[in-house]
Amino acid sequence: MAPLSIQGVRKSFGSVEVLNNIDIELEDGGFLVLLGPSGCGKSTLLAIVAGLEPSSGGDVVIGDRNVNNVHPKDRNIAMVFQSYALYPTMSVKRNIGFGLEMRKVPEAEREAGVRKAAKLLQIEHLLERKPGQLSGGQRQRVAMGRAIVRDPDLFLFDEPLSNLDAKLRVEMRTEIKRLHDRLGTTTVYVTHDQIEAMTLGTKVAVMKNGVIQQFADPQTIYERPANMFVAGFIGTPTMNFLEGTLEQAEGGLVLRHAGGSLGLGGIEQEVGSFVRKPVVAGIRPETFTAAAGSASTLSGKVDVVEPTGPDTMVILDVGGQMMTARLGSRDRPRLGDPMTLGIDMRAVNLFDPQSGNRI
Amino acid sequence: MSRTSYSATSSAPLSVWDAINPVRMLGELSETRYWMYVLLLPSALLITAVVLYPTLYGMQMSFREMRLNRPDLGTDWVGSKHYARMLADPIFWVSLRNTAVWATSSIVLEFVIGLIAALALNRNLPGTKMLAVVILLPYFLPNVVAGHMWALMLDPRLGVINDVLVRLGWLDSYKAWFADPATAMAAAIVVETWHSFPFFTLLIMAGLKSIPSDLYKAADIDGAGPLAQLRLITLPMLKTIIAAAVILRVIGLVNSPDLLLILTSGGPGRSTQVLSLYAFQMAYKDFNFGYAGALSVVMFVLLMGFAYIYIRLAKVNQD
Numbered sequence: 001m002a003p004l005s006i007q008g009v010r011k012s013f014g015s016v017e018v019l020n021n022i023d024i025e026l027e028d029g030g031f032l033v034l035l036g037p038s039g040c041g042k043s044t045l046l047a048i049v050a051g052l053e054p055s056s057g058g059d060v061v062i063g064d065r066n067v068n069n070v071h072p073k074d075r076n077i078a079m080v081f082q083s084y085a086l087y088p089t090m091s092v093k094r095n096i097g098f099g100l101e102m103r104k105v106p107e108a109e110r111e112a113g114v115r116k117a118a119k120l121l122q123i124e125h126l127l128e129r130k131p132g133q134l135s136g137g138q139r140q141r142v143a144m145g146r147a148i149v150r151d152p153d154l155f156l157f158d159e160p161l162s163n164l165d166a167k168l169r170v171e172m173r174t175e176i177k178r179l180h181d182r183l184g185t186t187t188v189y190v191t192h193d194q195i196e197a198m199t200l201g202t203k204v205a206v207m208k209n210g211v212i213q214q215f216a217d218p219q220t221i222y223e224r225p226a227n228m229f230v231a232g233f234i235g236t237p238t239m240n241f242l243e244g245t246l247e248q249a250e251g252g253l254v255l256r257h258a259g260g261s262l263g264l265g266g267i268e269q270e271v272g273s274f275v276r277k278p279v280v281a282g283i284r285p286e287t288f289t290a291a292a293g294s295a296s297t298l299s300g301k302v303d304v305v306e307p308t309g310p311d312t313m314v315i316l317d318v319g320g321q322m323m324t325a326r327l328g329s330r331d332r333p334r335l336g337d338p339m340t341l342g343i344d345m346r347a348v349n350l351f352d353p354q355s356g357n358r359i
Numbered sequence: 360m361s362r363t364s365y366s367a368t369s370s371a372p373l374s375v376w377d378a379i380n381p382v383r384m385l386g387e388l389s390e391t392r393y394w395m396y397v398l399l400l401p402s403a404l405l406i407t408a409v410v411l412y413p414t415l416y417g418m419q420m421s422f423r424e425m426r427l428n429r430p431d432l433g434t435d436w437v438g439s440k441h442y443a444r445m446l447a448d449p450i451f452w453v454s455l456r457n458t459a460v461w462a463t464s465s466i467v468l469e470f471v472i473g474l475i476a477a478l479a480l481n482r483n484l485p486g487t488k489m490l491a492v493v494i495l496l497p498y499f500l501p502n503v504v505a506g507h508m509w510a511l512m513l514d515p516r517l518g519v520i521n522d523v524l525v526r527l528g529w530l531d532s533y534k535a536w537f538a539d540p541a542t543a544m545a546a547a548i549v550v551e552t553w554h555s556f557p558f559f560t561l562l563i564m565a566g567l568k569s570i571p572s573d574l575y576k577a578a579d580i581d582g583a584g585p586l587a588q589l590r591l592i593t594l595p596m597l598k599t600i601i602a603a604a605v606i607l608r609v610i611g612l613v614n615s616p617d618l619l620l621i622l623t624s625g626g627p628g629r630s631t632q633v634l635s636l637y638a639f640q641m642a643y644k645d646f647n648f649g650y651a652g653a654l655s656v657v658m659f660v661l662l663m664g665f666a667y668i669y670i671r672l673a674k675v676n677q678d
Contacts, residue, residue, distance in 0.1 A: 073582035073583075082573075089592075089596060089598075
């Protein structure tokens, strides 16, 4: 176990810059999730940490050791690949013990290590099989076994769950979480799945076009997104963006929008300098309430009603802007009816539409 | 909709012409499971005519007397006479030994050089595409052309290789490589290797492309060096391709006398006499087709045995 420090890391392929000045500090035992859409540079950053890809600048420090010029095998890391990268011609046992074998660990010790890892991952009965004879979930476990058997300073996961079906993905996510809680190894985890990021990470770095958009704990990322990209990327259904102009009314600040005006009482942002300027209110679907008794309300026409079981998603047409509200399963408004929804303004974020940043 | 209209047509009464229309009958046959046999028929007939029949004819010939220059002996059934003669024929045993040396040395050299070339070309560095074409060139040359070219280059009077070696000081004087029993086989093997190693390069390159790069990344992290990666990942993953390439090359080397025919004709003495060449000369120089047939049958059986044992040892069918 060791802390990880990424300092000013850059990477460019020719004139294309894929990573721009990345700074990340991860505490010993932390779980860092690199989150972003395809092509944002998250996997490249992981490859640089692993030493599989040279950086164009900056430093990677594992523990108190700068590993810029250290070969992957000497970084004391272990990696789980999206493709699992199990050696097809070797048995599961040899796959798991391969790192130890290459490090000339005595056979008895190796055997004990493999047994222990296999027991932890409940794959003891598969040890003599070849990877080709395993299911996707079993291969995933073997890949994890290969990582944990070496007791490394750092675990690296490169989209490890994206080749699994939905049910197995949830199971393995829990498994990874349990493993991290038990082993406490510092972990870097690359994914484009925001649920994985929220559930697993102690820290999340949301990336876009090679730049870190926000680096914070999952709660902060969700509740106080740094900009509209982060706000829109995290959460399903996505955050609603209500465009309008900030104005000073009698009762306080209001957001004047095409479908009326929204009182901003209770908002936890200092927005005085934006009066008479366009702003965007970011409203999560669950901050709406069907009870219209609240101080701030939005009115519109019911456009779509989607019951999902536990919730009912209502899409409201508010002066031409579509707002999705997550309401209780018993709320079943009728299509085309007018509807007024209350909003918990403490959970609303205001953004500057020019820069996209949170005000 | 379309289903209804289909059954409507097929249940309509057939006209006389429809019933005997060959195109229509063929169309109906193509809907049945016998269609497979119809499609296989042309190639089956062809193989029977040009492979199966000559093979069987050759086999029965090996049990007959058949000397074109001794018609007085007739073409009677002689049983295992030719095979008995073979056991006592010193040239047969020399040829057998030479065949083993010829095939084994060539295969080993071709494989090693082919593998090295394939690994180098697989790196995708600038210029590798061009180099790949250059490296594959020898294989595109017909054996006859390659043979004559090398015969000229190794010529004892005007060969460029002798010239270079003398100038380098590695040789005192020009050497007749194919006239010395000590060097003839080795020189022929060099020519053969030069000509055919691209076959291995080509197949191994195709195999290398199918190995996922993640395996090498994982091996890097696991601490496997380049040699360990070659031994534990690359070669095991190429096993099937290598096995196929080796079998094809062994068959080619054992069966084709052309290169040796051009370079040495089996000489000097019997130092480069191999089975295929011996059988060829027996048939077309001595016109003893019976004995030549027996030699061919022995080669056939040896190759079948080799392929069987090799596939078992290589465990190609596993994983």
